[in-house]
Amino acid sequence: MDTTFLKTLGLQQTNNGNSTGQEFFGNGPLIASHSPVDGQLIGKVSTTTAEDYERIISQAQEAFKYWRTIPAPKRGEVIRQYGNQLRKYKDALGRLVSYEMGKSLQEGWGEVQEMIDICDFAVGLSRQLYGLTMHSERPNHRMYEQWHPMGVVGIISAFNFPVAVWSWNAMIALACGDVCIWKPSEKTPLCSVACQNLLLDVLKENNVPEGVSSIINGDYKVGEMLTQDKRVPLISATGSIRMGKIVGTAVASRLGRSILELGGNNAIIVTPSADLKIVLTGAVFGAVGTAGQRCTSTRRLIIHESIFDEVKSKLANAYPQLRIGDPLDQNNHVGPLIDKDAVNNYLNALEEIKKQGGSFVVEGGVLEGAGYESGCYVKPCIAEVQNDWPIVQEETFAPILYLIKYSHIEEAIAYQNGVPQGLSSAIMTNDLRESELFLSTRGSDCGIANVNIGTSGAEIGGAFGGEKETGGGRESGSDSWKAYMRRQTNTINYSPELPLAQGIKFDF
Numbered sequence: 001m002d003t004t005f006l007k008t009l010g011l012q013q014t015n016n017g018n019s020t021g022q023e024f025f026g027n028g029p030l031i032a033s034h035s036p037v038d039g040q041l042i043g044k045v046s047t048t049t050a051e052d053y054e055r056i057i058s059q060a061q062e063a064f065k066y067w068r069t070i071p072a073p074k075r076g077e078v079i080r081q082y083g084n085q086l087r088k089y090k091d092a093l094g095r096l097v098s099y100e101m102g103k104s105l106q107e108g109w110g111e112v113q114e115m116i117d118i119c120d121f122a123v124g125l126s127r128q129l130y131g132l133t134m135h136s137e138r139p140n141h142r143m144y145e146q147w148h149p150m151g152v153v154g155i156i157s158a159f160n161f162p163v164a165v166w167s168w169n170a171m172i173a174l175a176c177g178d179v180c181i182w183k184p185s186e187k188t189p190l191c192s193v194a195c196q197n198l199l200l201d202v203l204k205e206n207n208v209p210e211g212v213s214s215i216i217n218g219d220y221k222v223g224e225m226l227t228q229d230k231r232v233p234l235i236s237a238t239g240s241i242r243m244g245k246i247v248g249t250a251v252a253s254r255l256g257r258s259i260l261e262l263g264g265n266n267a268i269i270v271t272p273s274a275d276l277k278i279v280l281t282g283a284v285f286g287a288v289g290t291a292g293q294r295c296t297s298t299r300r301l302i303i304h305e306s307i308f309d310e311v312k313s314k315l316a317n318a319y320p321q322l323r324i325g326d327p328l329d330q331n332n333h334v335g336p337l338i339d340k341d342a343v344n345n346y347l348n349a350l351e352e353i354k355k356q357g358g359s360f361v362v363e364g365g366v367l368e369g370a371g372y373e374s375g376c377y378v379k380p381c382i383a384e385v386q387n388d389w390p391i392v393q394e395e396t397f398a399p400i401l402y403l404i405k406y407s408h409i410e411e412a413i414a415y416q417n418g419v420p421q422g423l424s425s426a427i428m429t430n431d432l433r434e435s436e437l438f439l440s441t442r443g444s445d446c447g448i449a450n451v452n453i454g455t456s457g458a459e460i461g462g463a464f465g466g467e468k469e470t471g472g473g474r475e476s477g478s479d480s481w482k483a484y485m486r487r488q489t490n491t492i493n494y495s496p497e498l499p500l501a502q503g504i505k506f507d508f
Contacts, residue, residue, distance in 0.1 A: 001038055001328075003099070005092035009194040011043060026052045026217060033190050036102040036336040037326055039374035045189040047218035053225045056214045060152045060179045061231065063211030068149045068177040076126025079171055082202045083119030086112055093163065093194055095328065100188050101162050102336040102376065103290045104327040115167040115195075117460040118476065122171040125481055129176065140495030147485040149177030150257075154226040156237040156247065159338050160293045160397075162188035163195050168464070168476040169236045169259075169484075170213065176484045181232070182215045183223045187338055192217065223247075230254050234484065237261070238295075241395075241421070241469045248471070259483055260471025261464065263395040264423030266446075266455035267300035267404075269412045269438070272307055274428035275452070280314055282426065282454030283401070288322060288334050288380040289456055292399035293342070295470075296424040296448070296456045299395065300387070300402045302412050308405050312361055315382055315401075319362045322380060325371050336376035337398060346378050346398035352391040353400075358383040361403065387415045395421060409434055417445045423466030424448040424455040447474070 028047030035042050048056070067075070086093065090112045098108035131146040153173045157165045162185060170180045184192035196215050203210060216222050220243075227235055227250040236259040237247045244262040251258040268286065270279050286298030303311050327335030337343050343366060350364050364381030371377075380399035385392050387404050406412040416425055425446040427438040435451045437443055447466035448458060458464045463478035465471065474480045500506075 001035075001040065001099070003042070005095040005099075006042070008092040009089065009096060010197050011096075011190060011194060028052065028218060031186050031189055031217065033100055033188070035099050036338055036374050036376040037099055037328065039376075042100060043190055045193060045217050048216040048222050048225075050225065053216060053222070056181060056211075056216060057152065057229065057231055059209070059211030060181055060214055061211075063209040064149070064151055064179045066209055067174075067179055067212050070177070072126040072129055072175065072177065075175055075177065076123040078202060078206050078208060079119050079126070079174055080123045081206070082171075082199055083116050083123070085198050085202055086116050086119065089198060090116070093191075093198075096194055097162055097191055098327050098335070100190050101159060102327055102338055103160075103293075104332065104335055105330055107290060108327075111161060111164040114164040114460065115171075118164075118167050118171045121460050121477060122175040125172065126175045129481065129485070136491060138493075138499045140493065140497075142492045142494065143490070145487055145489045147176075147482065147487055150233045150484060150486050151178060152232045153178045153180050153484060154229075154232045154235040155180055155182045156223055156226065156235065156239065157182065157184050158239045159185035159187040160290060160295070161238075162191035165238050165261075165475070166192070166195065168460075172476070172481050173484045174212065176481055178234075178484055179212045180214070181226060182213070183226055184215065184217065186217065186219050189217050224250070227251055228254070230256070233257060234259070236473070236475065238475075241471075244471050257483070259465075259473035259475060261295070261466070261473050261475055262469060262471040263421050264295045264297070264455075264466060264470060265299050265393070265395050265419040265421040266296055266424040267302050267416045267426075268298055268455060269406075269409075269416055269427040269429075270301060270303040270307065270311055271409065271412075271427065271429040271431060271434055272304050273430040273434070274307075275430065276307075276311065276314060278452055279311065279428045280318060282428065283315065284318055284322075286454040286456040287401040288399045291334055291337050291378070292380070293338065293397050294456055296458065297399075298401065298455045300392065300404055300415075302387075302404045302406055302415050304412070305405050305407050308403075312382075312384070312403060315403075316361050319380060319382065324367060324377055324379070334380060334399065336374055337378060338376070340375060342397060343376055343378060345396060346400070349391060349396040349398065349400055350381070353383045353385065356385070356389045356391055358385045358389070358391075360384075364400065387418055393419055409437060413438065413443055420469040421466065422446045422468035423470040424450070424458075426450040426453060426455050428452055446470075
């Protein structure tokens with residue numbers, strides 16, 4: 001495997017396999033990063049101790065005192081330069097994402113492009129942090145509201161998008177005048193080191209304190225330092241529902257704020273009028289892209305009974321054409337799962353499908369032999385199931401697609417909504433009434449609802465997130481910036497009197 005991209009990113013390896021970046025990250029035990037692509041050790045990263053954390057949080061607090069005073073457009077200029085830095089290193093960083101996480105190289109490059117896009121968005125945002133002016137009921141008074149930075153923002157990200165999700169949060173937070181502490185997944189630590197090194201170069205060039213952006217590496221105990229710290233008013237966490245409930249409870253107990261983007265159990269409704277070519281493309285990519293390890297991956301295909309067999313047949317014919325293997329080889333469609341634990345979860349799900357009465361349209365299993373030595377490559381599979389089965393109600397982070405039959409559109413929408421999660425959803429239809437119903441208050445209960453587009457992926461300009469057990473948070477575009485700031489209402493009296501509300505008077 002050609003790993004020259006590691007040197008390009010400043011991740012040279014020492015003789016003992018330790019990755020050496022430009023900065024000091026911690027005094028704790030080393031965590032090793034092994035690639036799911038070939039099982040090889042990529043490098044090791046030092047973890048954050050309690051003492052390290054105290055130093056980092058103190059630096060962040062001091063940096064905030066400076067950063068909040070910088071005019072927002074000038075903060076945007078620093079972000080613009082980081083976007084250019086990412087353009088320069090897009091190829092190398094995309095290859096690192098692909099090699100450390102296991103997603104296809106095209107997806108790795110695409111993830112870095114999302115970082116570039118959010119930088120562009122944040123640059124524009126830095127000139128649009130608007131407040132409102134309201135009419136006061138009192139004469140000769142002016143009333144308005146404005147937005148101020150919150151302070152230190154904690155960002156907890158997951159392995160499946162090891163760089164993009166951090167940037168969705170960090171670039172918006174930085175534009176708003178906040179400073180950030182990032183706790184990345186311990187499964188993809190080198191991606192965080194690379195992003196931090198590239199950002200530190202830009203901060204140094206602009207004489208900005210390093211504490212504006214910091215990382216803390218380690219397991220959940222390191223994350224607990226962040227979530228339980230009253231000095232961190234906002235935690236944005238991406239991950240499993242189980243993790244989100246723990247984080248949300250910890251942050252709420254200290255009356256902090258949280259942005260939670262958790263699991264999905266996403267469905268596409270396929271109606272009789274649907275264009276089956278679009279259906280096939282959206283469903284297959286949604287189900288097997290990133291080896292089914294996206295929170296927006298398509299888990300369920302809810303198909304009208306009149307076309308159920310036809311769609312099932314087309315999918316059964318399409319899946320054998322998928323090329324599974326080294327994700328850095330652009331000829332392949334599907335890479336590995338992140339690790340052996342993920343493989344075991346996949347295998348357990350297959351067993352549960354059988355126990356609960358499911359029948360496989362396309363059989364699953366673990367791939368072995370040349371090219372699959374890491375033991376993390378599995379077969380994307382398809383199973384015919386019922387929507388209310390326990391295994392279908394869960395999110396399995398793997399390329400398993402469930403086929404469910406429906407008879408009328410209201411039933412299909414009920415199936416779509418009949419799971420605990422509420423992230424992404426889609427309907428494939430050329431019927432205007434069906435599409436409008438799906439998008440109405442009687443339709444999808446998800447944070448994302450698409451027509452003739454799959455469930456997987458999202459654009460930077462729209463706020464990203466979901467409802468129910470997906471957490472209710474929003475990241476990235478639209479007016480999500482308001483979550484990273486505190487609102488303040490201001491009233492100015494420019495009269496020689498002080499009129500009191502409700503006609504109250506004091507005689508002095």
